[in-house]
Amino acid sequence: MRLILLGPPGSGKGTQAQRLVQRYGIVQLSTGEMLRAAVAAETPVGLKAKDLMANGQLVPDDVVVGIISDRIDQPDAAKGFVLDGFPRTVPQAEALDDLLKKKHLRLDAVVELRVNESALLQRVETRVAEMLARGEEVRVDDTPEVLTKRLAAYRSQTEPLIHYYSERRKLATVDGMMTIEQVTREVNRILSAVGALEPKVAPARKAKARKTAKPAGKKAAKTAKKAVKTARKAAKPASRGTKTAGNKKAARKAVSAARGRGGASAQKTVRKAAKKVTKKRAKR
Numbered sequence: 557m558r559l560i561l562l563g564p565p566g567s568g569k570g571t572q573a574q575r576l577v578q579r580y581g582i583v584q585l586s587t588g589e590m591l592r593a594a595v596a597a598e599t600p601v602g603l604k605a606k607d608l609m610a611n612g613q614l615v616p617d618d619v620v621v622g623i624i625s626d627r628i629d630q631p632d633a634a635k636g637f638v639l640d641g642f643p644r645t646v647p648q649a650e651a652l653d654d655l656l657k658k659k660h661l662r663l664d665a666v667v668e669l670r671v672n673e674s675a676l677l678q679r680v681e682t683r684v685a686e687m688l689a690r691g692e693e694v695r696v697d698d699t700p701e702v703l704t705k706r707l708a709a710y711r712s713q714t715e716p717l718i719h720y721y722s723e724r725r726k727l728a729t730v731d732g733m734m735t736i737e738q739v740t741r742e743v744n745r746i747l748s749a750v751g752a753l754e755p756k757v758a759p760a761r762k763a764k765a766r767k768t769a770k771p772a773g774k775k776a777a778k779t780a781k782k783a784v785k786t787a788r789k790a791a792k793p794a795s796r797g798t799k800t801a802g803n804k805k806a807a808r809k810a811v812s813a814a815r816g817r818g819g820a821s822a823q824k825t826v827r828k829a830a831k832k833v834t835k836k837r838a839k840r
Contacts, residue, residue: 585640624642644713665750
């Protein structure tokens with residue numbers, strides 16, 4: 557499963573990304589965290605990013621894409637990933653497409669969490685007022701003023717991605733104003749519809765499938781063996797004076813009893829065994 561979550565700040569992308577990680581065992585790719593990890597690990601791309609950040613420069617797209625490339629090559633990303641916060645621009649989306657194409661990977665879906673900006677601002681205002689009433693310190697980046705700037709940046713830089721992925725038939729839109737549970741269900745429905753999720757088989761059904769898959773020949777052979785044993789037992793004389801005709805009759809009876817249990821193969825085996833037993837008895 558490989559997908560992108562799009563949406564303005566406060567739309568719930570981080571919450572839904574974590575739920576996908578926990579449920580499906582994929583990894584969440586956050587460019588900020590990946591940059592810090594690459595710098596700490598001193599990878600070639602990480603060292604390049606470190607020099608740029610040390611000089612106060614923005615990390616260019618090719619470096620960010622290089623870090624993403626290294627990250628999705630790691631074993632824990634084998635099941636897939638969810639990108640939250642990247643790409644932010646159309647050029648970044650194009651670079652990501654090229655990267656995935658080179659790795660022979662396919663992007664399953666791009667899920668947009670659409671929200672009402674006025675409602676988001678009201679939420680922040682309410683949260684700030686409640687924190688101040690409790691005497692708590694308000695983060696400088698968690699104010700209506702900062703959110704207004706971030707929303708403006710999203711509209712100018714990231715909203716064009718909606719058209720970009722819509723043209724490629726990758727975009728699916730979810731009402732981000734629903735409850736968290738409702739959004740989660742809708743995201744899972746979309747992923748299932750595009751084939752990003754493997755259908756789960758119940759344990760009981762799996763056991764039944766394995767039982768059904770057993771070779772028919774093995775079952776027939778077992779039935780035939782049992783029928784042969786029955787035929788031999790029936791062919792034994794009740795006493796030394798029992799006639800061959802009685803043996804033949806008993807053998808035929810055993811063959812008849814074996815019908816419907818072992819199929820044609822089992823019946824053939826029984827007839828051969830009965831005939832052999834009868835000949836032995838006749839020679840005595």
